[in-house]
Every structure is written in structure tokens, then in C-alpha cells.
Amino acid sequence: MEYTLHPPSPQHFATLGDWISDAEQCLRWAGPKLAFPFDPAVLQSLLETEPMDSYALLDQHASLAGFGQIFRREPGTGHLGRIIIDPRRRQQGIGQILCSELIRAGVQRQGFRAMTLWVYLDNAPAVQLYSALGFVAEAREGAAGCQFMRLQMAA
Ligand SMILES: CC(C)(COP(=O)(O)OP(=O)(O)OC[C@H]1O[C@@H](n2cnc3c(N)ncnc32)[C@H](O)[C@@H]1OP(=O)(O)O)[C@@H](O)C(=O)NCCC(=O)NCCS
Numbered sequence: 001m002e003y004t005l006h007p008p009s010p011q012h013f014a015t016l017g018d019w020i021s022d023a024e025q026c027l028r029w030a031g032p033k034l035a036f037p038f039d040p041a042v043l044q045s046l047l048e049t050e051p052m053d054s055y056a057l058l059d060q061h062a063s064l065a066g067f068g069q070i071f072r073r074e075p076g077t078g079h080l081g082r083i084i085i086d087p088r089r090r091q092q093g094i095g096q097i098l099c100s101e102l103i104r105a106g107v108q109r110q111g112f113r114a115m116t117l118w119v120y121l122d123n124a125p126a127v128q129l130y131s132a133l134g135f136v137a138e139a140r141e142g143a144a145g146c147q148f149m150r151l152q153m154a155a
Contacts, residue, residue: 001059003094005101008056008067013043015064019087028123030082032143047082054082055105057098065089066098070106070115078106080117083126095129103133107153115151118142 017040020026026036030047038046048054050071057066065086071079080102085095106112117135119126122145130149140148 003057003059003065003097003101005055005105006058008044008054010044012056012064012067013047014040016040016067016084017043019084028120028126029084031118052081053105053109055102057094057101065094068098068102070102070110070112072110074116076112077114077116078103078110078112080115083117090125095125096132099129099133103151113153113155115153117149118146119149120145121147 017038020029020036023036026034026038033049034046044054047069050073052069052071054069055067056064057068059065066084066089068083069081071081073079080099083095083099083102085098103115106115115135116138117130119130121127127147133151135149135151138148138150142148
């Protein structure tokens with residue numbers, strides 16, 4: 001299966017809403033700023049509140065396999081957020097593909113030389129995914145149970 005990044009459509013945001021079924025999942029996915037339950041019809045406006053780009057990961061049948069955002073918070077550094085894979089397609093390596101494609105897009109389109117993210121330390125799949133991609137824990141004051149991580153690209 002081939003996967004590519006695209007600008008998300010309103011239908012994609014509606015599908016994302018179907019993937020989040022409780023407050024704990026919502027917190028782990030989107031952080032404390034997105035209250036659960038949310039109205040899927042306005043999810044895009046709830047997620048796009050600061051300078052960033054949203055991306056839908058589509059398979060070759062144009063079906064939504066994943067979603068993620070790259071925030072522009074520091075010069076030269078992209079910040080990954082709201083990373084999620086279709087619950088029916090997890091543990092098949094698609095999270096790795098999504099993050100690798102997002103990193104590539106950030107480097108090619110924005111010229112980022114580093115990527116950062118926050119992850120809840122009890123979110124084992126996410127911690128494993130980011131570590132496997134080369135993200136390294138970095139000390140930074142944040143919400144309880146959250147770890148800041150950085151991927152530094154070679155000069
Ligand atoms: C985190 C998430 C994106 C991972 O997506 P995925 O497609 O299942 O991940 P992959 O199949 O690419 O696996 C990536 C790595 O994580 C590991 N992994 C995946 N699921 C795992 C699980 N349930 N427990 C432990 N490790 C797991 C894989 O073994 C792989 O590690 P490896 O490269 O060392 O073998 C997915 O679980 C998800 O959408 N979670 C809900 C939203 C969320 O929590 N997002 C993170 C916000 S910070």
C-alpha cells in the first residue's frame with residue numbers, strides 16, 4: 001500500500017471525530033486544549049488555532065489512514081502534533097510512514113532542521129514510535145506526565 005500526504009478535507013475531519021471515543025484518548029491525541037466531547041463539524045477550527053499545517057495521510061484508494069499537524073513555533077523547528085492512525089490500521093507501520101512523511105514535508109516545504117513534539121509517557125505506542133524515529137527526550141517544563149522530545153536533523 002502507498003501512502004501520501006494531502007490537505008485534509010471537511011470529510012477527513014469528520015472521520016477523525018469517529019476515531020476518538022473517550023476523553024482519555026482525546027487527551028493523549030490532542031492534549032488538554034481540545035475538550036471532549038467535541039463537535040466533529042467544527043473540529044477543524046478547534047484544531048487549527050495557531051500557525052500550522054494539517055495533513056491527511058491517504059492510501060492509494062484516497063481513504064484516510066492517518067492525520068498530523070506541523071506547528072511553526074520556533075524558527076527552523078517544526079513541532080509535530082495530533083498524530084493519529086486509523087484505529088483499524090494500527091501496528092502495521094503506518095505511524096512510522098506518517099511521521100516520516102511529515103518530517104520530510106517539514107524539511108522540504110519549511111526548511112526545518114529539527115522537529116519537536118510532546119508525548120504522554122504512558123502512551124507506549126507513541127513513545128516507541130518517536131524513539132524509533134530518532135526523537136530524544138529533552139528536559140522542558142510541561143503538563144504532568146508529558147515528555148518533550150526533539151529530532152535534530154544532520155547539518
Ligand atoms: C501512536 C500511533 C500513531 C502509532 O501508530 P501505529 O501505526 O500503530 O505505529 P507503527 O505501527 O508505525 O509502530 C511504530 C512503533 O511503535 C510500536 N508500537 C505500535 N503499537 C504499539 C503498542 N500498542 N505497544 C507497544 N509498541 C507499539 C511498533 O512496534 C513500532 O516500533 P518499532 O519500530 O520499534 O517496531 C497510534 O497508536 C495512534 O494513532 N494512537 C492514538 C493517537 C495518539 O496517541 N497519538 C500520539 C499523540 S503524541
